Amino acid sequence: MNQPECSAIGQTGSHWRGPFAMLAGGALALLSAAPVNAAESLLDALRESQWMLDLRHRVELVDEDGFGEDAEASTLRTRLGLRTGDYRGWHGLIEFSDVREIGLDNFNAGAGATPDRIRFPLVVDPEDTRVNQAWLGFSPVLGLELRAGRQRIKLDDDRFVGNVGWRQNEQTYDGGSLRWTRDRLDLFYSYVGHVNRIFDSEVPAGDHSHDTHLLNASYTLAKSHKLTGYLYRIEDEDQQNLSNLTIGARYSGSARPDGERALHWLLEFANQGDSGANPVDYDANYYHANAGFDLHPWFKPRIGFERLEGSRRTGAAFRTPLATLHAFNGWADRFLSTPDRGLDDFYAGFGGGQGRLGWNLVWHRFSNETGSSSLGDEFDASLSIKLHPTTSALIKLAHVAEQDNRITGVSKFWFMLSFALPD
Numbered sequence: 001m002n003q004p005e006c007s008a009i010g011q012t013g014s015h016w017r018g019p020f021a022m023l024a025g026g027a028l029a030l031l032s033a034a035p036v037n038a039a040e041s042l043l044d045a046l047r048e049s050q051w052m053l054d055l056r057h058r059v060e061l062v063d064e065d066g067f068g069e070d071a072e073a074s075t076l077r078t079r080l081g082l083r084t085g086d087y088r089g090w091h092g093l094i095e096f097s098d099v100r101e102i103g104l105d106n107f108n109a110g111a112g113a114t115p116d117r118i119r120f121p122l123v124v125d126p127e128d129t130r131v132n133q134a135w136l137g138f139s140p141v142l143g144l145e146l147r148a149g150r151q152r153i154k155l156d157d158d159r160f161v162g163n164v165g166w167r168q169n170e171q172t173y174d175g176g177s178l179r180w181t182r183d184r185l186d187l188f189y190s191y192v193g194h195v196n197r198i199f200d201s202e203v204p205a206g207d208h209s210h211d212t213h214l215l216n217a218s219y220t221l222a223k224s225h226k227l228t229g230y231l232y233r234i235e236d237e238d239q240q241n242l243s244n245l246t247i248g249a250r251y252s253g254s255a256r257p258d259g260e261r262a263l264h265w266l267l268e269f270a271n272q273g274d275s276g277a278n279p280v281d282y283d284a285n286y287y288h289a290n291a292g293f294d295l296h297p298w299f300k301p302r303i304g305f306e307r308l309e310g311s312r313r314t315g316a317a318f319r320t321p322l323a324t325l326h327a328f329n330g331w332a333d334r335f336l337s338t339p340d341r342g343l344d345d346f347y348a349g350f351g352g353g354q355g356r357l358g359w360n361l362v363w364h365r366f367s368n369e370t371g372s373s374s375l376g377d378e379f380d381a382s383l384s385i386k387l388h389p390t391t392s393a394l395i396k397l398a399h400v401a402e403q404d405n406r407i408t409g410v411s412k413f414w415f416m417l418s419f420a421l422p423d
Helices: 019-031 038-048
Strands: 050-064 071-083 090-106 128-138 144-151 172-182 185-196 207-222 225-234 244-255 263-274 283-293 300-308 343-354 357-367 374-388 391-400 410-421
Touching: 050 090, 071 128, 244 283
Parallel strands: none
Antiparallel strands: 050 071, 050 410, 071 090, 090 128, 128 144, 144 172, 172 185, 185 207, 207 225, 225 244, 244 263, 263 283, 283 300, 300 343, 343 357, 357 374, 374 391, 391 410
């Protein structure tokens, strides 16, 4: 029932040519140790290089209990990048990102980025200009890729490791990674030294030093059936209470009982404990199960249950510090950190599409895992429109009613227009 993340730039498409492509191709040629005709290698790299442009304008309105004024944010994100062609297995990517306020700026961007606006609710889209990605890759043999530098990492459904693609500033990772795919096996490992977070890069919360290892392996058992195991040792050196060791497994599958309509399901379990210099000694489990049935292209019902265990001790709850959190536990973002007593999320709804239109409607019921105290309900709805192969629009709503001072009531509205080349 998660809202799909907006598509990432850097996908295959038409080739854009220019002087930067030639320079990048030349740099990669110098990195190759084997002698080769320079002119031919430069031309080959030039032909395969791609320019990428991504524009995303969003208006976000927030009416939150406890604030005397509503938040009104209008931001434009611009990304420009170049992906080089492949030369003897070498290739690279450089991508710049800029977020600007356009007209409406009555919002708190969070983490101290806008100290004069704390009277407004949070909209965590601060103005910022950054190198979003800059990595060099090498594929010595078919199915193996090594990368070093600043890169996007998205594992499984982003529940534990993601790029926080909903926010205007993206979360990226500085380090090295390895991906090996062979037949039915997909193996990924990364060492992360820094996490570039969604906050203003000039504030302490925008860049955390890490000593983190991410291991994820999946095996396709049969068509539409996948088993995944993972081990994430996260050590956040700037915020040690987020350090943890998570070991888990997930099984996703689908079938067509009547030969036409598809039934989908997911089962996942993980165990987590403290790691590194985390001052809290804890042990907590994670459970997630959901199922969906594609009855018709415009009516695909879904139902699910997710549990993040907690306790009566402060800081002893299951946590997901590198996740794309907006995609889980409601779009109103009431549970970006797990309550100390844990969280149970029962959700149901449906999605669908017709022609250029797509829609989602989701209901959540939240409660504490320890003590089972009700935390209220949330209602989410979205409508997307494909205006052109390069352009799309999205309208999205989220509403939470206040529940006996256990959860703050809020209503959020978004309108977003996206443009990307290549499409």
